[in-house]
Amino acid sequence: MKISKEIKVETAGLAVDLLAAQVPELSKGRLKDAMNKGAVIWRRGKQQKRLRRAQSPVAAGDLLQLNYDDDLLSRQCEPAVLLADERTFSLWYKPPGMLSQGNEWGDHLSLLRFAEQQLGNRAVFLIHRLDREASGLLLLAHSPKMATTLSQLMQQQQMDKRYQVLVRGKLSQALLEEGVIRQKLDGKACETRFKLCAHQPDANHSLLDIKLISGRKHQIRRHFAAMGHAVMGDPRYGEQNQDPSGLGLQAVELSFQLPGQQKIYHYKLPSELRRYG
Structure with missing residues (x-):
């Protein structure tokens, strides 16, 4: 089953109740699972975020975008692996079948979401991407400043x-x-x-x-x-x-040098994670 629907909130209430009333073909259990997996987007003016908690309050005038695909939401893959944590950035192994980041249909199979859950309160910024079917090294930043620095290195071909x-x-x-x-x-x-x-x-x-x-x-x-x-x-x-x-x-393999530092960061995918040795 695949459903894409935008709902304008007419009366304040709880998100899951509104969704259940507007999309009766989905049970509250399925809606809660979809919300937890990032398939519901909340908008208020210029504000926007994934609405994950079923009991989240919504106000009149808010917009809810539900993108439900039971095939995508049921998919699974191997977990990502944290290979290096440098505090302001980290390096991960992304397995095949995992997205680099989520899309409007959810983010439960994305490295960004996985890293958010593993790292707690640290911000997570994607620096580059790997195709869903590909695997290997992926770099994340944990502050806006470091995200800008690493993105500039990438754009200037200094990685x-x-x-x-x-x-x-x-x-x-x-x-x-x-x-x-x-x-x-x-x-x-x-x-x-x-x-x-x-x-x-x-x-x-x-x-x-x-x-x-x-x-x-x-x-x-x-x-x-x-x-x-x-x-x-x-x-x-x-x-x-x-x-x-x-x-x-x-x-x-990935290597780079941060501005103002002598150290060269050089990472190789461990042999046990390599497809071809």
Whole structure:
């Protein structure tokens, strides 16, 4: 069942009672679960937030947006893993199947929500993203100042981000010698550098080490699909690249230097979390 409905509050009361009256096809139990998982947005003027508590009071003039999808709300995945806590920022392992952040349909399977629950009262800001099907290192900030600093480093290409990617087929010698794809995406310049780690002729796969220079949406997946070497397990781009083990894309290394500091922060995904060793 999938329901998307905006409700204007006419009379003050409790959120779950209003929702139950306006959406009778959902029980209060289902509504409470949906609210807890972030599927209800409350708005008052310019204010907006996810309304999680069923007993939250709402006032006349408030707006409630319910986006209910029982398939999405029932999904589960492995938990994220906190790999490094530097107090003002932290580094996490995002498992496949987990969103980087929530959307209008909920946030129970997002790293941001998971980190909020694990870290208590600390603020959480997303610095970059990984596709839902991908796994690997993801960086979060815990203050507006640090979020701005890290975002600027990312935008100025002063963060070294490395990935391992399993693609279909054997890359030509000419493509390997060039070692870079600069095809524009969405009309914007972007660059993906790569080198061969191993070719598996029996499976007709190639494992690549990737350095991402820019950060366009689905850049790695789109670039290699355009070259005729789609990422294995990618449900969106490429052909004949099905893989029951999932998307063959993992963020494995991250390094950067904060302004005014000598220390270089360098993180590698632990071997036990790596897909390809």
